[in-house]
Amino acid sequence: MKLPGKTVQRLSRYRRILYKYRYLEEPYIFSHDLARLLNINPVQVRRDLMLIGGSGNHRKGYHVKELMQLIGEKIDSEKGRKIILVGIGKLGQAIAEYLSDREMFQDIIALFDIDPVKVGKTMYDIPCFDIRDLSQMIKKKKVSIAILTVPSDYAVTIAELLIDSGIEGILNFTSVRLNTPENVFVQDFDIITSLEEMSYRLSLK
Amino acid sequence: MKLPGKTVQRLSRYRRILYKYRYLEEPYIFSHDLARLLNINPVQVRRDLMLIGGSGNHRKGYHVKELMQLIGEKIDSEKGRKIILVGIGKLGQAIAEYLSDREMFQDIIALFDIDPVKVGKTMYDIPCFDIRDLSQMIKKKKVSIAILTVPSDYAVTIAELLIDSGIEGILNFTSVRLNTPENVFVQDFDIITSLEEMSYRLSLK
Numbered sequence: 302m303k304l305p306g307k308t309v310q311r312l313s314r315y316r317r318i319l320y321k322y323r324y325l326e327e328p329y330i331f332s333h334d335l336a337r338l339l340n341i342n343p344v345q346v347r348r349d350l351m352l353i354g355g356s357g358n359h360r361k362g363y364h365v366k367e368l369m370q371l372i373g374e375k376i377d378s379e380k381g382r383k384i385i386l387v388g389i390g391k392l393g394q395a396i397a398e399y400l401s402d403r404e405m406f407q408d409i410i411a412l413f414d415i416d417p418v419k420v421g422k423t424m425y426d427i428p429c430f431d432i433r434d435l436s437q438m439i440k441k442k443k444v445s446i447a448i449l450t451v452p453s454d455y456a457v458t459i460a461e462l463l464i465d466s467g468i469e470g471i472l473n474f475t476s477v478r479l480n481t482p483e484n485v486f487v488q489d490f491d492i493i494t495s496l497e498e499m500s501y502r503l504s505l506k
Numbered sequence: 507m508k509l510p511g512k513t514v515q516r517l518s519r520y521r522r523i524l525y526k527y528r529y530l531e532e533p534y535i536f537s538h539d540l541a542r543l544l545n546i547n548p549v550q551v552r553r554d555l556m557l558i559g560g561s562g563n564h565r566k567g568y569h570v571k572e573l574m575q576l577i578g579e580k581i582d583s584e585k586g587r588k589i590i591l592v593g594i595g596k597l598g599q600a601i602a603e604y605l606s607d608r609e610m611f612q613d614i615i616a617l618f619d620i621d622p623v624k625v626g627k628t629m630y631d632i633p634c635f636d637i638r639d640l641s642q643m644i645k646k647k648k649v650s651i652a653i654l655t656v657p658s659d660y661a662v663t664i665a666e667l668l669i670d671s672g673i674e675g676i677l678n679f680t681s682v683r684l685n686t687p688e689n690v691f692v693q694d695f696d697i698i699t700s701l702e703e704m705s706y707r708l709s710l711k
Contacts, residue, residue, distance in 0.1 A: 303710060304706070306703060306707075309702070309703045309706045310696075310699050310702075310703055313698070313699045313702040313703060314681045314682075314696075314699060317658075317681055317698065317699075318658075338658070338659065338682075339658075339681070339682055339683065340661070340662050340682050340683055340684065340685060341683065376702060376703075376705070376706045377702075377705065377706075377709075378705050378706060378708055378709030379709075380705070380708040380709055380711075381701075381702075381704060381705020381706070381708045381709065382705070384701065391600070391603055391604050391607060392600065392604045394600070395596070395597065395599070395600025395601070395603070395604065396600070396697065398596055398600070399596050399597045399600065399697070400697070400698070402596060403698060405698060405701070405702075406702065406705070407701055407702070407705060445708055446701065446704055446705065446708070453522075453523075453543070453544075454543065456545070457545050469708055469711070470704040470705075470707070470708055472697070472700060472701065472704070476519045476522055476544070477519075477543075477544055477545050478544065478545055478546065479545065480545060484711065486704055486707055486708070488700050488704065490695055490697070490700075491515075491519075492601065492604070492605070492677070492695070493518070493522065493605070493608060493610060494515050494518045494519060495677060495693050495695075496586075496589065496610070496612055496651065496677065497514070497515075497518040497581060497582075497586075497610075497611065497612070498511060498514045498515055498518065499586060499651055499675040499677070499691055499693065500581070500582065500583050500585065500586020500587070500611070500612060500651065500675075501509070501514045501581045501582075501583060501586070502511075502514075502675070502691055503583055503585040503586045503650055503651070503674055503675055503691070504582075504583030504584075504585055504586065505508060506585075506674070506689065
């Protein structure tokens with residue numbers, strides 16, 4: 302069964318709430334609590350959970366661990382498990398630190414940079430390699446997702462290298478739009494452009 | 507003249523390229539170089555610049571400083587000039603550092619947190635205040651854009667406080683969807699959900 306993108310996004314968010322309760326002894330949660338915590342309509346939550354076959358207990362709610370496992374079975378894929386992060390400037394470091402700190406199904410398995418001071422080091426428990434080893438690592442470890450945080454001047458070249466090496470999904474934090482083949486997914490996170498566009502939109506009001 | 511959102515985004519990106527050349531003596535740039543650096547069709551670049559009244563010199567290209575000023579006149583607004591960042595955890599710090607390092611039309615004028623260790627300090631040259639002073643500061647300084655990087659449990663409460671105080675644009679880095687009035691713009695940057703959704707999409711291929 303193919304789930305709509307919005308449903309996958311919500312399931313991902315439900316799971317992140319559930320993570321927090323996982324160390325409790327036999328924790329349960331009600332759909333309306335999940336709904337409240339995420340600011341979603343409770344009917345929507347129940348519909349999503351029913352869609353993936355989740356069933357709650359009327360008195361206790363949903364079993365947290367079972368629900369986490371169920372969500373994982375539906376949305377996790379071995380293919381998207383390994384992530385690399387390319388470009389360890391300030392933003393790259395921040396994202397590496399932020400993600401290394403999280404309980405995620407996915408792992409950042411390697412960082413890449415050209416700076417000899419960083420290459421060979423371990424940052425936030427993740428080893429940093431020379432960008433010359435990028436292609437080999439992607440192929441060897443079957444990495445399919447890359448977070449791109451290189452300076453914009455390098456974005457196109459590095460993106461091409463990533464795709465040629467087998468990367469199928471890119472989270473693009475550079476200001477450059479990438480022309481990628483149809484089978485490669487790109488999601489743009491351009492913070493500065495978003496702030497400037499927001500400012501423009503405010504001026505029209 | 508109201509510019510389409512995509513045009514504003516491109517103009518913002520052109521300007522970021524231009525910034526790099528601003529210290530040169532009388533710098534010029536060709537539209538095809540701008541296009542190449544941003545991976546955009548040169549015809550598109552010329553069309554955008556023509557739309558805002560920019561004119562290039564056939565032999566030298568566009569005058570960098572004039573073009574920067576022209577873009578600023580078209581897309582910058584006094585209303586969106588001041589930004590605050592709320593929630594100075596790891597991601598908040600990272601974004602503050604990343605943005606404080608940039609040449610932007612916009613300024614992050616204040617950080618907000620509840621942690622007494624952070625409140626009263628200056629981080630990345632930006633003062634950090636107690637969240638209790640949030641509302642007063644927004645009104646007094648006429649702040650209209652906030653970057654929201656609080657833990658998800660606080661997202662709804664803080665967003666309501668922001669909007670009640672006069673904020674009209676929110677860059678939302680939490681995993682919570684915000685129900686905001688129509689006149690408030692929200693842009694979501696949910697990195698973990700994006701990674702998980704990408705993983706799911708890869709599994710369908």
